[in-house]
Amino acid sequence: MKQQRESRVHERYLRHSKKFPNVWCAGCGIGIVLGAIIRAVDALQLDKNDVAMISGIGCTGRMPVYVDFNTMHTTHGRALAFATGLKMVRPDMKIIVVMGDGDALAIGGNHFIHAARRNIGLTAIVVNNATYGMTGGQYSPTTPLGARAATAPYGHIEHPFPIAELAVTAGASYVARSTVYHVIELEKFIAQAIQKDGFALVEAVSYCHTTLGRINRWGRAPDMMRRLKEQSVTVRQAEKMSANDLKGKIVRGVLTDRQDMIEYTKLYDQIIERAQEEVG
Amino acid sequence: MTTNANPSDETNGVLMQGDEACAEGAIAAGCRFFAGYPITPATEIAEVLSRRLPQVGGKFIQMEDEIGSIAAVIGASVGGAKAMTATSGPGFSLMQENIGYAAMAEIPCVIVDVQRLGPSTGRPTSPSQGDVMQARWGTHGDHPIIALSPSSVRETFDLTVRAFNFAERYRTPVILLMDEVIGHMRERIVLPDPDTIELVERAGTTVPPEWYKPYENFPLDVPPLVPFGEGYRYHITGLHHDERGYPTNRLDEVRPWLERVFRKIESSISDIMIYEEDEVQDADTLVIAYGVTARAARQAVEQARQHGHKVGLIKLSTIWPFPEEVVERAADRLHRVIVPELNRGQLALEVERVVGRHKVRRVNRADGSILSPDDILDAIKEWSR
Numbered sequence: 226m227k228q229q230r231e232s233r234v235h236e237r238y239l240r241h242s243k244k245f246p247n248v249w250c251a252g253c254g255i256g257i258v259l260g261a262i263i264r265a266v267d268a269l270q271l272d273k274n275d276v277a278m279i280s281g282i283g284c285t286g287r288m289p290v291y292v293d294f295n296t297m298h299t300t301h302g303r304a305l306a307f308a309t310g311l312k313m314v315r316p317d318m319k320i321i322v323v324m325g326d327g328d329a330l331a332i333g334g335n336h337f338i339h340a341a342r343r344n345i346g347l348t349a350i351v352v353n354n355a356t357y358g359m360t361g362g363q364y365s366p367t368t369p370l371g372a373r374a375a376t377a378p379y380g381h382i383e384h385p386f387p388i389a390e391l392a393v394t395a396g397a398s399y400v401a402r403s404t405v406y407h408v409i410e411l412e413k414f415i416a417q418a419i420q421k422d423g424f425a426l427v428e429a430v431s432y433c434h435t436t437l438g439r440i441n442r443w444g445r446a447p448d449m450m451r452r453l454k455e456q457s458v459t460v461r462q463a464e465k466m467s468a469n470d471l472k473g474k475i476v477r478g479v480l481t482d483r484q485d486m487i488e489y490t491k492l493y494d495q496i497i498e499r500a501q502e503e504v505g
Numbered sequence: 506m507t508t509n510a511n512p513s514d515e516t517n518g519v520l521m522q523g524d525e526a527c528a529e530g531a532i533a534a535g536c537r538f539f540a541g542y543p544i545t546p547a548t549e550i551a552e553v554l555s556r557r558l559p560q561v562g563g564k565f566i567q568m569e570d571e572i573g574s575i576a577a578v579i580g581a582s583v584g585g586a587k588a589m590t591a592t593s594g595p596g597f598s599l600m601q602e603n604i605g606y607a608a609m610a611e612i613p614c615v616i617v618d619v620q621r622l623g624p625s626t627g628r629p630t631s632p633s634q635g636d637v638m639q640a641r642w643g644t645h646g647d648h649p650i651i652a653l654s655p656s657s658v659r660e661t662f663d664l665t666v667r668a669f670n671f672a673e674r675y676r677t678p679v680i681l682l683m684d685e686v687i688g689h690m691r692e693r694i695v696l697p698d699p700d701t702i703e704l705v706e707r708a709g710t711t712v713p714p715e716w717y718k719p720y721e722n723f724p725l726d727v728p729p730l731v732p733f734g735e736g737y738r739y740h741i742t743g744l745h746h747d748e749r750g751y752p753t754n755r756l757d758e759v760r761p762w763l764e765r766v767f768r769k770i771e772s773s774i775s776d777i778m779i780y781e782e783d784e785v786q787d788a789d790t791l792v793i794a795y796g797v798t799a800r801a802a803r804q805a806v807e808q809a810r811q812h813g814h815k816v817g818l819i820k821l822s823t824i825w826p827f828p829e830e831v832v833e834r835a836a837d838r839l840h841r842v843i844v845p846e847l848n849r850g851q852l853a854l855e856v857e858r859v860v861g862r863h864k865v866r867r868v869n870r871a872d873g874s875i876l877s878p879d880d881i882l883d884a885i886k887e888w889s890r
C-alpha cells in the first residue's frame with residue numbers, strides 16, 4: 226500500500242494540461258532525473274510556489290515545462306545566469322537549474338564556473354549523457370576520448386570534462402555525482418543539494434541510446450543502464466583504486482559538502498547594510 | 506565616482522555626467538537590479554549603480570560577460586524587479602540573443618548601449634551612432650522593439666525613466682541608445698523633484714492563479730506579468746507558446762500571439778513617440794537628428810535661420826519604432842530633408858523610405874569624430890541653393 230502511494234508522488238507535481246506525451250525518447254534517463262527531483266522536493270515538503278525550475282536548451286532543457294513549479298526555459302547555456310538574477314531578487318526561493326552537459330559545460334561553461342565561484346544559492350543539476358542529444362549526437366564536452374559521434378566520424382580526439390570535480394575546484398558548496406541507475410542515491414543527493422544554502426551541483430550521469438549509443442553500438446537503453454551500473458564505483462571504493470583502475474569509471478558519491486562558506490545573496494545583504502550605514 | 510546629487514536642489518543644479526544621469530534616472534525610475542560587465546564608455550553606469558543600488562535596497566552584480574548580464578537582468582525582472590544592464594557595441598552584440606528572448610517572453614527590461622565607434626573593438630573612446638539598426642534588428646527574427654536616444658545629460662535622465670516606464674507598460678525590452686559624447690559629457694543640470702516623476706508599475710492580475718494566463722491575447726494587448734514566487738505558477742519559454750506559456754506549433758495559437766505583440770506597440774505609437782519640433786511651421790528644409798548630432802543640428806538650424814534659410818528641426822528621442830507619421834506629416838510640406846548621423850546612413854534609410862530618396866540628403870561621419878554645426882550648415886546652404 227505504502228509502496229503504491231510512493232510511486233504516484235509525481236502526479237501531484239506534473240502539469241496535467243496539454244503537454245503530454247513528453248518529448249523524450251522511450252527509455253531516456255532524463256525522465257528518471259525529473260522523477261528524482263520531484264520526489265526530493267516532495268520529501269523536503271517544499272511549497273511549490275517557492276520552487277523555480279530553470280533550464281537552458283536541449284532534451285534536458287525540456288524538463289521544466291512538465292512540472293507545476295515556477296518554470297522557465299531560457300536560452301542555450303544561460304540558465305544559471307538567468308537563475309542568478311532571479312535568486313538575487315527572490316533569495317528565499319529554491320531554484321533548481323537543470324542542464325545538459327553541452328548546455329552547462331560548453332556554451333554555458335563560463336556561467337557554470339562563475340556561479341560555483343560566487344557560491345550563489347542555486348541547485349544545479351547536470352544530466353550528463355555525454356552528447357548533444359537534442360541536435361542528434363554530436364560530441365559534447367563530456368564525450369569520451371575515442372568515441373564516435375555525429376561530428377566525430379573518425380573518433381573523438383578531445384578529453385572529457387569531469388563535471389563534478391570542476392565544480393569542486395570552482396568553489397561550489399556541495400557537489401555530488403550519481404547515475405540514473407542509482408536512482409535512490411540520486412534522489413538523496415538532490416535533496417541534500419536543494420537543502421544546501423550555497424551553490425550545489427549534482428551530476429546525474431545518464432546516456433543517450435538513440436544518438437551516441439546507437440552510433441557507438443553501445444546497445445539499447447537497458448544495455449546502457451547496465452553500463453552505468455558496471456562502470457560506477459563509490460567515492461570510498463575509488464580511494465583505494467589506482468589511477469589506472471579508475472580510468473573509465475564513474476565515481477559516485479558526495480565530493481564536497483562545505484560548511485564554511487556564506488551564500489552569495491546573504492553576503493549581498495551585508496553590502497546593503499554597509500551601503501545604508503554609509504548614507505545614514 | 507560618487508554621486509549624491511540632491512535631486513530637489515532646483516536652484517543650483519548638479520554637475521553630472523551622462524552616464525551618471527542614466528544611473529540616477531534608473532534609480533529614480535525604481536530600478537532595483539543591475540547586472541553588467543565593464544566596457545568603455547558605459548562603465549561609469551555600472552560603477553555608480555554598484556554604489557547607489559544597495560543604498561536604496563537594490564542589488565548590483567558584475568557578471569562574467571554581457572550574455573550573462575542580460576540573462577540575469579531578465580531573471581531579476583521575472584522575479585519582479587525593475588532591471589537594467591548597460592554596455593557598448595561589443596557587449597551589445599553579445600546580448601542580442603537574450604534581447605530576443607525578452608521580446609519573445611515579454612519580460613520588461615532596459616538595455617543601455619552607449620555607442621562607440623565600431624565595428625569590432627573599433628575605437629572605445631570615440632562616439633558613434635552606428636548601432637541604430639542593430640538596436641532594431643540585432644536579434645534574429647521579427648519582433649517589436651522600443652529604442653530611445655538622448656541628446657543631453659538631463660534628457661538621459663528623463664529618457665532612462667521613460668525607458669523603464671515603457672518596458673513595464675508594454676512588457677518589452679527597451680533600448681536606450683546613448684553615445685560616447687552624451688555618456689561622458691558633463692553638464693550642469695537640475696533634476697526633477699522625485700515626486701513629480703511619473704512612474705509606471707507593472708500591472709498585477711485580479712484573477713486567481715488557476716485562471717491566470719501570462720500570455721492571454723484578449724482583451725488586453727499587454728497581459729499582466731505576475732512575478733515568480735507569488736503563487737502564480739506558470740511557464741516561460743523562448744519557444745513559440747500558447748496563452749499559458751506552453752510551447753506550441755499550432756498556427757491558431759502562434760498567430761494571435763504574433764499579432765498581439767506587434768499590436769501592443771503599434772497601437773500605442775502616440776504614447777511612445779518622443780520628439781521635438783523647432784521652427785518647422787514655415788520651413789521648406791527639414792533637419793532630422795537625434796543623440797549628440799541633434800545638438801549640432803540645432804545650432805546649424807539657428808545659424809541658417811539667421812542667414813535667411815527656412816529650415817526647421819525635428820529632434821527624435823524615440824527612434825524605434827521609427828516615427829513614420831511625424832516625419833511623413835512634416836515632410837509632406839517640405840522639399841528637402843537633411844539627416845545628419847555618426848554612421849554611414851542608418852536612420853536615413855527609414856527617412857528615405859517614408860519621404861522618398863530624392864528628398865533626402867545624408868550628412869554622415871563614421872570615423873569617430875563628431876559632426877559640427879558647420880558640417881550641417883554647409884549641407885543646408887548647398888541644398889537650399
Ligand SMILES: Cc1ncc(C[n+]2csc(CCOP(=O)(O)OP(=O)(O)O)c2C)c(N)n1
Pocket residue numbers: 282283284285286301324325326327328329352354356357358359360365
Ligand atoms: C545558441 C544556440 N546554439 C545552438 C543551439 C542548438 N542546440 C540545441 S540543443 C543543443 C545541444 C544540447 O545538448 P545538451 O546541452 O548536452 O543537452 P541534451 O539535449 O543532451 O539533454 C544545441 C547545440 C541553440 N539552441 N542555441
Ligand code: SF4
Pocket residue numbers: 248249250252253254255284354358359432433434435436
Ligand atoms: S535524444 Fe537522447 S537525450 Fe534526448 S530524449 Fe532521446 S534519448 Fe534522451
